Amino acid sequence: MIFDVQELTHLFPTFKGAGKDKIAVSSIMTDTRKAAPQSLFVPIVGESFDAHTFAGEAIKQGAVAALWQEDQPLPALIPTDFPIFYVTDTTKALQDLASWYLEKVDPIVIGVTGSNGKTTTKDMTAAVLGAKFNTHKTAGNFNNHIGLPLTVLAMQPDTEAVVLEMGMDRAGEISVLSHIARPDHAIITNIGESHIENLGTREAIAAAKLEITDGLAEDGCLIIDADEPLLDHVKTRAGVIGCGFGPSSDYKAEITAMTDDASSFQLMEEAYELPMTGRHNVKNASFVIALAKRLGLTREEIQQGFQQMQMSAMRFEKHQGHKGSLIINDAYNASPTSMKAMIEVVRQLTSKRKKVLILGDMYELGEKSEELHAGVAEAVDEKIDAVFTIGVHSEKISEAASSRYPDMEVKHFKEKQQAGHHIRPLLTADTVVLMKASRGMKLEDMLPDLVE
Structure with a gap:
């Protein structure tokens, strides 16, 4: 009850x-x-x-x-x-009910937003806090004005910490969520290009993400990407903690080793191992460590939490592919920033020699869509063997990649089925394939063509 x-x-x-x-x-x-x-x-x-x-x-x-x-x-x-x-209004009543229930249960409330990485960071945060607290978190994509209240109302009365992901399409929406949840602490993972169609500029996106502070507790902390210039103006505020790789970081991370499945790094003179690869994931982990330290967790408890992580579906989801290939399904969503980050991860993988990208359209990029799609090709280098794009706007990725690397195998498809039939015969035991696109593309529909 x-x-x-x-x-x-x-x-x-x-x-x-x-x-x-x-x-x-x-x-x-x-x-x-x-x-x-x-x-x-x-x-x-x-x-x-x-x-x-x-x-x-x-x-x-x-x-x-x-x-x-x-x-x-x-x-x-x-x-x-x-x-x-x-x-x-029943929607407003649902939100009021969630706020009342949060007061009744009285857990530590953590709000997480950002253009990219908020779901991964939410999952990391819940896993780490779970080493010390009875923790509840947003399930799936329940991160809007209806999903967040339902997440709150799904927690059990003995919950000690709740981690709430906060999504948005337009200005003002995160403010609503912040006032419902009244977070004790908040994390802004980064400022990307998602929703630039609605908001116009990255500066406007940054302002919208900062709405998470509208309901933030007076003595709460805001944890931000210290490497993001658009957040420089908030670094000097009381209760703001900057995390990143640059010299202005309060929590500065230094990567010491990286494999296909793990990242080792130093943070505040302590060593950690994350069971995920990628520079962007190390930064996400630094946000979580900064929060955990504020809440009194030890290095050992934090490391235990990392080892127990359970990631949401379609985030670096690995599948055994045709003829022993490796298929990485990261097709839950995409923006130029997150797509480049995942391409960088694939470039660094050492377990497979042949590296193939399947990239689809990214939505809500507005007038800058062609430019931003073409810009993804900047992340492609000689370590990538083939680039296949699917949809409409993603053809700009193929065009830019072909221009940069004329000898690379690059092909654009209008339909997923055509792409799947073309790519399957190319798979070998030494091949890794990355699938990445906006949610509406549903690239995961291609998996039956690529896996055993």
Whole structure:
């Protein structure tokens, strides 16, 4: 049980039915296609749907009470004693409920945002804090104005720390999430080009990411990328910790070794090993260490947390490919910054000699889309054997790569199936393939063509 129905009367005083009964609520239901015994039904109203119409199905699936938008008629099929709490807006009520529940449970709240790396950093943070605290984290991509409240309301009452990923498409959205969560500490992983179509400039993206401080506790800390000039103006603020590789970092990382599966580095005169490769992942780890140190964790507890990491799907996900090849599915999402970082990782891999890139379109780049796609080719060098692009805008990557390396095998495809059929015969036991594109491209659909 996360709370009982009677407790809702303090938040939502206008109700009908058995609202004052101590009926246990174990979860929140927004999707009536799934069984959810002892749940509170929250009917969300979207642009093209209204979940109020599924109230009967919600009760069949286990709802024991519901929030109800006051301008919506109440169906006759709802039993007279069924607790209904009237609200002006069910989405806003869901957010208010999440804020109230955070106060009730009172965990340490960590907010994580950034153009790239926020999911990886969220997973790292939860793993490390889990070495000392009972920790809950955002699942999947539940990082928006509906997903974040649902994440909060999914945590158990004994939760001691909650790690909340905060995503955005436009200015103002992270501010809303920060006010819902009121984080004790916050991390901004980096400032990239994602959503530049909506925000116009990287400066505007930086301002939008800094909205995470809008609800930040007065004595909380903000952990940032010290190597990012667009965040220089906040480095001198009280409670700001800079992490990175440059001399201005409060926590300066130095990579000592890197293999296909691990990165060793020094930070604040302590040695760590991360079970992931890539310079960008070492920087993400430095954010997590800075936070963990602030919360009193030892080096041993932090290292234990790194060893127990469970990463979200499609983040450097390795598959056994055709004829013993290695397929790296990093196709959850992409921006120019993250795509270049992953190409750098593949270039550095030593276990496979032949290196192949499958790159798809990156969305929400606006007027700079062609320029930013072409710029990805700057990360390609002689260590890459072939570049295959799929979609529309990604053809600019192929064109730029061909221009830089005329002898490299480069080919553009309109469709994923065409690409898969072309690439499969090229795979050998000495081949590694990287798949990377924006979420809408669904490059993972190619896996059946590439794996055994």
